[in-house]
Amino acid sequence: MTSERVQLPAQYSPGEVESRRYEAWVAAGYFTPDPANPAPAFTIVIPPPNVTGSLHIGHALDHTLIDALVRRRRMQGYKALWLPGMDHAGIATQNVVERELARDGLSRHDLGREAFVERVWQWKTESGGRILGQMRRLGDSVDWTRERFTMDAGLSRAVQTIFKRLYDDGLIYRAQRIINWCPRCLTALSDIEVDHTDDEGELVSIRYGDGDDQIVVATTRVETMLGDTAVAVHPDDPRYAHLVGREIELPLTGRQIPVVADPHVDPEFGTGAVKVTPAHDPNDFEIGRRHGLPSVVIMDERGVITAPGPFQGLDRFEARPAVLAALRAERRVVSERRPYLHAVGHCSRCGTTVEPRLSLQWFVKVAPLAKAAGDAVRDGRVRIYPQEMAARYFDWVDDMHDWCISRQLWWGHRIPVWYGPGGQVVCLGPDDEPPAGDGWERDADVLDTWFSSALWPFSTLGWPEDTADLRTFYPTSVLVTGYDILFFWVARMMMFGLYAMAPAGPEGSVPFRQVALHGLVRDQFGKKMSKTRGNTVDPLDWIDRFGADATRFTLARGATPGGDVAVSEEWVAGARNFCNKLWNAARFALLNGAVAGRPLPSDSELATADRWILSRLAEVTAEVDELYEQFEFAKICDVLYHFAWDEFCDWYLELAKPVLTNVPSSTGPAGQDEAAAQATRCVLGEALDRLLRLLHPVLPFVTEELWIAVTGGESVVMARWPGEVAEGVCGLPRLAVDTGAEAEITSLMRLVTEVRRFRSDQGLRPGQQVPAVLAGIGETRLARHEARIRSLLRLTEPGDRFVPTGSVQAEGVVVELDTAAGLDVEAERKRLTKDLATARADIEAAERKLASSSFVERAPAQIVAKNRERLAAAQGEVRRLTERLAALPSGPS
């Protein structure tokens, strides 16, 4: 018996536990693995949150899942590393600081580049990284000693190193291309930084040329006609065959432009003729290249018309109606459709309509890198969960455009290229000195934020240096992230990881071995969360009100692989209730002298209920292990929730009560009762100990508090996982599955439930003691359980004046009860009638099947036998119920 009994209050208060526990974990160094530890490594790098960000519910989901994986591996004996850090988030951060400056009426140009960047660093130190503090509230078991930032010295070195290598390998080049341009942020964007929406616009058909040499083109961007340098038609289109090769007049400009034939023109769309503006449309740029057309730039970087003439100086959206009006005046507008819904690209950072712009930018030549990235998944070196998502991944990597990596910003990794006075171009590695002499200038642009993010799995471990961390923790084990950044981040880490770490070989160069994708967090109606909709959830608010564990459980419980997670306040309250249930189960165990960590008595000394709960625990443990391997978090939570609540609390604890409180059983001397109580205290302690360990990865705080109270151990964080453990690590003794005990307890549950139903239907209060006889129980497998059954059902031994007024039959036992007030005949009739209907429906269903000769002949024997049994059982029930109904006193009629 435990000497020091811990007194727990009746309710769990997360606020009193969480921060205390978290800081103790960090101080103890639990989250800091030693590379020299011979155990296998398990590594997850955090998807680095933007330095501008704060913890939102999506992070909370991602972090909960990662933390659960890492905590389980740690308990399994792996040297588990969850590496934290942040992303400098180029545009987003620059925008924040520029907005701050704007409040003082300043722009970044007023400060100049150096001072501005200094100012951003200052901001980063002061208010950036709020999210890292918030992660502590959630309980993230990250190794703070290894925290990294995408702009720190080590990562800058990694960026410059890989840039130089790619450059030297011809995989980075500079070229004049049409890129996505944000006229507000004044920078180039990559394809995936552009969000497409269907916007209302107009489709205008304009007549170019005159007389026989006229052709009608349709456009949603009338103003760009100022930069047209051709009209294109399909080579096989008979309508325009006579015009191909000739020149027609471009209205408003007086320029003559050729009609060219290009197979990419869709003859079915519109008139089958398209205007070609090589400087302002990516498709037209390609047409222009194929036909050697000139590019006429008509707009500046802010979207203002520069083409000489009446429209010069107008914004692109002002120019549109102005040009249209001018064309209309010349009677060149053939038709106008308005509104016309069409896809329009927007800057993913600020929402401004993106302008395709011809400019000189740096690109990564992705073809060979993307091929390798695709192959790593194709040949199974990297596995994507759920597998269906791999299709999207392949679609992307197998058809990727070259990646525009230069950004016209100041905040970011500056491109390490110098231009000499004689037109020299020199790319420098991190240890190279800039070229000496006058006239050398460094490229003004910085790199896309995602360029440094792509290096995250190895740059954070010390690459390009050959560090112990890199050797130990790379490749990382699992990459956990939302499917929404599969392209932004996952694909690019694959490309750069395989390239940079190539010397490690095909297996050793992958950035991660598994990719576990989750979805978005949605509201209780499955709607996307958004500030405008007003349905967002602040995880810190939930943590304050319901606890970190409840918040985590709510998220994990909804997380099916790749699936979105719907949450609501009612559900987090339910999760909070679950934590409280655990709390009280532990409280009960402690009040009743549960002992943990002792060798279990032999099977013969254990009660059936004890063997049953241990058996179920063995099964649940195996199940949870299997589900973890598949990232089935929702199922893990579900299995543990029902085991803990339904089986452990509702049945096992109730079954243990009479034993623990030494209610004399009907058989055996008192000494036996005490021995039985001791055995049950052992099992109770052991089961609770293991259950808390199993739940710890998802519910770190409440399990820590309770586990320490129950076991007296140091911390469940480092306690051994009850299931599978790492190779070479000593696990807990394996529990046996006991099918006999399970069958007995299942039978007991059915009998008890049936009698409870009778009691409830009869209006007997739950606490009311009812004298009863359990006739025939001696001949069933429940023979030894009479005392516990009586305890659960509050049935007392029949006294001298026992008069059975009602009876319930189940599991071969006839329970005769003396309901003091006599039987409620109508209630009983109703109950029996309902049961009779169920039994008859059963008969019908079984008979229908068995009557079909093809079923009997072709269905597996096992299924046929099952239906025969069902039929027989139902027939017996019908007979029994019919008799019982007939025996009831006739109603008042």
Add this chain to the structure above:
RNA sequence: GGGCGCAUAGCUCAGUGGUAGAGCACUCGCCUUACAAGCGAGGGGUCACUGGUUCGAACCCAGUUGCGCCCA
């Protein structure tokens, strides 16, 4: 326009050939000495529609309708 996915209880979702499940919500009865953030009992679904395969279909196939996502 191309591709992918989804449609099961009031809501959110599990359920890949053999008697339809969970959480929350709902109804009834209970402060039964761990827990009212609780206990016990209960109601509720022609599994979107149409056809096919099969002894047997929520599940496999085809089509229809509606919704969502990704890409252009």
